Amino acid sequence: MNALVEPHHDGGLFGRPLFEDPSARALARVGVVDVGSNSVRLVVFDGAARSPAYFYNEKIMCALGAGLSDTGHLNPTGRTRALGALRRFQRLAMGMGLSDLTVVATAAVRDASDGADFCADVERDTGLFVRTIDGREEARLSAQGVLLGWPGSYGLVCDIGGSSMELAEISGGIVGRRETSDLGPLKLQTVKGGKKGRTAHIKATMERLQAAMGTQRDRLFLVGGSWRAICKVDMHRRGYPLQVLHEYRMTPKAVRQTAKFIAAHEDHEALRSACGISSTRMALVPLACEVLVRLVKTFKPKDIAISSYGIREGMLYEQMPQRLRDRxxxxxxxxxxxxxxxxxxxxxxxxxxxxxxxxxxxxxxxxxxxxxxxxxxxxxxxxxxxxxxxxxxxxxxxxxxxxxxxxxxxxxxxxxxxxxxxxxxxxxxxxxxxxxxxxxxxxxxxxxxxxxxxxxxxxxKDANLGEFRWYPKKKQLELRLAPNAMPLFGEVAEARLNSLAASLQAEVTVKQRKR
The missing domain is CATH 1.10.3210.10 (Hypothetical protein af1432)
Structure with missing residues (x-):
């Protein structure tokens, strides 16, 4: 039986709320830091552990990976900014009463020759241990982030960062095959041969990924800032009224149309301002569009969903017991x-x-x-x-x-x-x-x-109110009130009941139960 709808004797159809359990409340406030190629971000989760609120969320654009392909080193300015950001985040965590921060570094730090030195500097200055993860682990954590919001989902998760792009398959709440690539926009800036050379590189890389991942024609989940920026432009192009990125849907046709819309838009500054995209991010959007168009053409997903949940949420999911994950x-x-x-x-x-x-x-x-x-x-x-x-x-x-x-x-x-x-x-x-x-x-x-x-x-909360009986074919609504509820059935309550009956296009009768 699906874990989301499994009946429990102590909580009815949807089970008992696990956030009251001590093991769940232990996750009530969790701080994670993602040291990426573009940005360094701190997120502090708070609230019900299975669906946490964002108690604190701060991003500092550092561009650690800028120029990495040419120099082999982290960007010096970005390195200074990142170290300053981590000092700040460590001090904020102390002020929030967090016992620890979980810190992971991705493509830029793992690829740079001075990545280990940077991590040592961080630990010496802040006491924070930076865990540098490989591409397959990054893919796994991002996929787990998607599962935090869509338990039991199936499809292909694609997480794009500044220096890399990861793919992971998910099915029935389990992360399967995973692959990594160098298709991050910062890396693509250094590909030789202009747009023609870049197109050939993207195509060849995508074919390699398809050979490794196999046919993936279910839902495509898009994770990462560059994908979210493209999503914002798609909303702007369509005049879409609900400005919520998470679970926003795009079709393959919409992806192609939006890519053409961006390419044809001569004034990127005006487009950036209209869509609420940072200038640093907007500079990478055209390159990310080239990747997304080829991704969709290669894997042919039937549905495309934007996920605001990614590696940081995956780090939280990692700490959850399975019974909490299943809720x-x-x-x-x-x-x-x-x-x-x-x-x-x-x-x-x-x-x-x-x-x-x-x-x-x-x-x-x-x-x-x-x-x-x-x-x-x-x-x-x-x-x-x-x-x-x-x-x-x-x-x-x-x-x-x-x-x-x-x-x-x-x-x-x-x-x-x-x-x-x-x-x-x-x-x-x-x-x-x-x-x-x-x-x-x-x-x-x-x-x-x-x-x-x-x-x-x-x-x-334990009162005996009575019961409704609804006969949809006859359009008859019957209310049977318990004796202790009858005094509550005054004029206002009667008017509200009649309004409900009108919406049902039904006749209503009221009776008192014997007990």
């Missing part, structure tokens, strides 16, 4: 949010059980979103009542949550919006609604109004 990141994050911010933690489980009869025929992926909505239904109660509905929508659609497609973000956001208001028209989010079809909008509205009514029966 649903969305549900765990929502449980943590409820425990931290809801007025009555635990009521979300009761609310889900109460409204679930309205969605008995819903497929498992939809029930998962319904569960998430119930857990989140009260976490924004501190927002001003006039803006609470919009705050809920904004939080759901833009929050750093794993395991959510963009369409699922909109569904979840609309459901939570309708938790606080009957109408969705008149907000400044309306252009986002078109990312889902009309039927899905109505389903989100029904869910939101069901939660809106259920919240009126708020007693305690």
């Amino acid at each position: 649903d990141p969305l549900i765990e994050a929502c449980r943590f949010a409820e425990a931290k911010d809801a007025r009555m933690p635990g009521f979300g489980k009761l609310l889900y059980a109460f409204i679930e009869p309205l969605f008995k025929s819903a497929p498992q992926p939809r029930k998962r979103l319904i569960k998430a909505a119930c857990l989140l239904h009260d976490v924004s109660w501190r927002a001003h009542p006039d803006y609470r509905a919009e705050v809920c929508f904004d939080n759901a659609t833009r929050a750093n949550l794993g395991g959510l497609k963009h369409s699922e973000r909109i569904f979840l956001g609309l459901a939570l919006l309708h938790r606080y208001t009957n109408k969705r028209e008149g907000t400044h989010f309306e252009e986002l609604y078109d990312l889902i079809d009309e039927k899905t909008k109505v389903e989100a509205e029904v869910l939101g109004k069901a939660m809106r009514f259920g919240a009126m029966l708020w007693m305690d």
Whole structure:
């Protein structure tokens, strides 16, 4: 049985929240540093261990790998900047109460003749031990980062850095074959023969990678700053309304169109500014486009997804016990949010059980979103009542949550919006609604109004509220309230129930149960 939906006797359909377990809470705050060819980045993860929040995230562009192909050494200026960044990060970690930082260095440090000297300087100055990893290990960690957000996924993970590009296959939560190459944009700048020589080099390298990796026509997961920059340009070209990179989808045709769009754009500075890309990154984007076009042409993926999770998230995943890895990141994050911010933690489980009869025929992926909505239904109660509905929508659609497609973000956001208001028209989010079809909008509205009514029966997390009985063919909704819930069924609750019935296009009757 799929680990995401395996029933547990102590937690129902989605299991018991593991973030309450001491072994999971031990991962509550974890600091990792990635010393790359372009940048040095510190990320401190905090929150539910399976789906952590980013407590702190800082990147310093150092360009350690600039000129490496010509000199064989780390860029001197970049080396100085990187050492300064690591001194800063070590001091920040002390201030945050972190017992340790996990530091890894990738292509630039492993390829440079003075890479070991640099690591020794870091350890002498900061006390930090830098673990230099080879390309295959880098590929494995990046793939694990993808699995943090997409447990059980299958496909090909492609991580591009400044000096290298790695491939790894994933299937059923396991990382398989892995390969590395020199197709990072900084390395490509030094290939002789101009664009013609570069094209030949990319093609030959990609053919070697294909021979090693075999046929990979499932989903392609793109990891790395250069891919994310291309994604931002694709969003800009399409006028895409939801500016969330994680789980953004591109087609092979879109990749080709965006590459042509970038090549034809004479004013890269204006394009960079419009898309929110740094000048250092933008300089590498045209070269990364050449690689991506050839990658897609070679491996012919059926689907392309952008992953904001990569090597740093893979380093966190490395520290997780398997039982934690197997859990649903969305549900765990929502449980943590409820425990931290809801007025009555635990009521979300009761609310889900109460409204679930309205969605008995819903497929498992939809029930998962319904569960998430119930857990989140009260976490924004501190927002001003006039803006609470919009705050809920904004939080759901833009929050750093794993395991959510963009369409699922909109569904979840609309459901939570309708938790606080009957109408969705008149907000400044309306252009986002078109990312889902009309039927899905109505389903989100029904869910939101069901939660809106259920919240009126708020007693305690173990209360006996009663039950819904829903007859979709007859369009009849029956509410059977427990005796102790009847006093809560006042005028406002009745109005909310009638609003729910209207969205279902149903007649409603209310009865009192004997017990």
